[in-house]
Amino acid sequence: MSRADRTRRRGRQAVNASAPGEAQRPDPTLLGTQGEERLDLSVQERKYVRARSWALLKDLARPVKWKLILTALLVVISNAARASFPLIIAWGIDWGLPQVVSTLEAGGSAAPVVAAVGGTYVGAALTAGLLLGTYTWMTARLSQAMLLDLRVWVFRHTQRLSLEFHEKYTSGRVISRQTSDLDSLRELLDQGVSSLVSGLMFMLFTGISIVLLDWRSALILLVAFIPVSIAVRWYQVRSEAVYRESRVSSARMIVNFVETMTGIRAVQAFRKERANDRTYETLAGKYRDDMLKSLNLFGILQPTLVITGNLTVVAMLLFGGFRVLDGTLAVGVLVALLLAGKRVFQPMEQVAMFYSSFQSATAALEKVSGLLEEAPTVREAEQPVSLPEADGRIEFTDAEFGYGDGQVILPRFDLTIPAGQTVAVVGQTGAGKSTLVKLIARFYDLSSGSLTLDGVSLDQLSASDLRRNVVMVTQEAFLFSGSVAENIALGRPDASDAEIQTAAQAVGAHEFILSLPEGYETDVTKRGGRLSAGQRQLVSFARAFLADPAVLILDEATSSLDLPSERLVQQGLTRLLGDRTALIIAHRLSTVEIADRVLVVHDGRVVEDGSPAELIEAGGRFAELHAAWKDSLVG
Numbered sequence: 001m002s003r004a005d006r007t008r009r010r011g012r013q014a015v016n017a018s019a020p021g022e023a024q025r026p027d028p029t030l031l032g033t034q035g036e037e038r039l040d041l042s043v044q045e046r047k048y049v050r051a052r053s054w055a056l057l058k059d060l061a062r063p064v065k066w067k068l069i070l071t072a073l074l075v076v077i078s079n080a081a082r083a084s085f086p087l088i089i090a091w092g093i094d095w096g097l098p099q100v101v102s103t104l105e106a107g108g109s110a111a112p113v114v115a116a117v118g119g120t121y122v123g124a125a126l127t128a129g130l131l132l133g134t135y136t137w138m139t140a141r142l143s144q145a146m147l148l149d150l151r152v153w154v155f156r157h158t159q160r161l162s163l164e165f166h167e168k169y170t171s172g173r174v175i176s177r178q179t180s181d182l183d184s185l186r187e188l189l190d191q192g193v194s195s196l197v198s199g200l201m202f203m204l205f206t207g208i209s210i211v212l213l214d215w216r217s218a219l220i221l222l223v224a225f226i227p228v229s230i231a232v233r234w235y236q237v238r239s240e241a242v243y244r245e246s247r248v249s250s251a252r253m254i255v256n257f258v259e260t261m262t263g264i265r266a267v268q269a270f271r272k273e274r275a276n277d278r279t280y281e282t283l284a285g286k287y288r289d290d291m292l293k294s295l296n297l298f299g300i301l302q303p304t305l306v307i308t309g310n311l312t313v314v315a316m317l318l319f320g321g322f323r324v325l326d327g328t329l330a331v332g333v334l335v336a337l338l339l340a341g342k343r344v345f346q347p348m349e350q351v352a353m354f355y356s357s358f359q360s361a362t363a364a365l366e367k368v369s370g371l372l373e374e375a376p377t378v379r380e381a382e383q384p385v386s387l388p389e390a391d392g393r394i395e396f397t398d399a400e401f402g403y404g405d406g407q408v409i410l411p412r413f414d415l416t417i418p419a420g421q422t423v424a425v426v427g428q429t430g431a432g433k434s435t436l437v438k439l440i441a442r443f444y445d446l447s448s449g450s451l452t453l454d455g456v457s458l459d460q461l462s463a464s465d466l467r468r469n470v471v472m473v474t475q476e477a478f479l480f481s482g483s484v485a486e487n488i489a490l491g492r493p494d495a496s497d498a499e500i501q502t503a504a505q506a507v508g509a510h511e512f513i514l515s516l517p518e519g520y521e522t523d524v525t526k527r528g529g530r531l532s533a534g535q536r537q538l539v540s541f542a543r544a545f546l547a548d549p550a551v552l553i554l555d556e557a558t559s560s561l562d563l564p565s566e567r568l569v570q571q572g573l574t575r576l577l578g579d580r581t582a583l584i585i586a587h588r589l590s591t592v593e594i595a596d597r598v599l600v601v602h603d604g605r606v607v608e609d610g611s612p613a614e615l616i617e618a619g620g621r622f623a624e625l626h627a628a629w630k631d632s633l634v635g
């Protein structure tokens, strides 16, 4: 079972366990990333999301469970030691001092008493300090280990999600999951949890020590707790609302940034820079305002806590002072009470401050666990049929397709493409050409009917067999950072230099690659390594040639190349096709002319099917298109 499955199952189990008999399944619109933007969750839904987040945290914590327990133990001991200082001081004053005085009067040595009190104090201080250092160090290591795990997990998972998911969930959102969300988790795990736990522990132990010292003074503390709790509660509620706003504004800012940078060509082509500057400034300004609001809230909370703390000490001093004068309270106890009273509220600030980092991390966890709950819609068969070397015969039977639950794009159809045939797919924009060929690359699964390669249904093939047999070359001819050779070897990283060069030679890319500053080793992201559109296409042809699939799918670039480049690309294409089965979304006359067969797609249906000559003869849509192409060449 995958981690995503585990996370999903746990979320459901928790919901089921907590509310037997009720509507137990969450609304399907909440599963995965779907409910991500919703703020109006019902109690039941909130439970589901929380359980899912917990499950994720537990999954992350499992490999480091014992180290976590050990760290928690160190936190407890260290804080107990810290909280014991006032007790030791009281003991020193009320027991140690009289002992020293009486021993000295009797002519004895005060050293044993001083050593006992001083030693205990130094022991407690060393224990507290050393353990603090150790647990801080351990927390940092643990949090980094958990984050590394999560980072890699999110990357692996997102990369494997089907295209359908990526088309809906923009790259801006994926980036904000991987950056700002993981960052808020880092903040919480790095310092938040340990500060929070240690703050609470310290308050607890100091509170206990006050009760042990003098229960009457503990009552004063209890009274002081009322305004403190009100202030902290007020801060929680207000900061939650402010925080929610800042989350929305930060997400908007990131999405805007990513969109602008990914669309930088359009931005510059249409001179949108100034307008974009203003939009971004507004969004960033809103984010700053939200952050300021939350800081202002803290600015109110902090003085409230300081004032209450000081007033508590004054009250304890007055109440205790009179009793010391009466002789009903020991001086040492009073000193210890004052020390403890002063320190007891100090961690409250930390607790309140980390409440907001806790909130931000909770929201992040909810989103990340939602992303991890997404499952690929195109799933690999559990027991795939082996097909190492396909011939390349493709057959659609009773096939029908629509994206997701949307409208039908390709109504019911049958289509057979014999092995080795070169098929040009033509038609108007939006006709369904890309959709048809993407089905063969299994970027999507049919809504109904079957699609087979050499008689084996595509969904029965293992991912590796499918990728070996079917390769799609997209219009964009995307190059990854690295050398030209590495880019050619994308589908076969183990290919030798000789094989890479043979592939480049086969498609006619060898010459231009040799003319690059460092030949095959030229970095495509560096100056001088920047390739032209035609050159990029040749590299992607070489890539496909090296992968040597039985079925090649090619979305021909629409951008017009100059004539020599077009000729070069055309020659490369002809060599690439060889005797494989090929489907080409054709935008050029020259490509259509080398095809054995042309499919004309219109409104999701194949309306003409035949050899180029037959279709021209028949005088339909293709004949018109062909004539228009011919005219454009003449013109």
Ligand SMILES: Nc1ncnc2c1ncn2[C@@H]1O[C@H](COP(=O)(O)OP(=O)(O)OP(=O)(O)O)[C@@H](O)[C@H]1O
Binding pocket: 167, 403, 406, 409, 427, 428, 429, 430, 431, 432, 433, 434, 435, 436
């Ligand atoms: N990911 C998607 N989700 C939903 N609908 C889609 C998606 N991709 C394409 N469509 C719709 O499917 C129909 C066919 O699109 P398709 O991209 O297959 O057309 P095409 O013939 O390849 O067009 P073009 O030549 O412009 O690339 C269009 O109506 C389009 O809006």
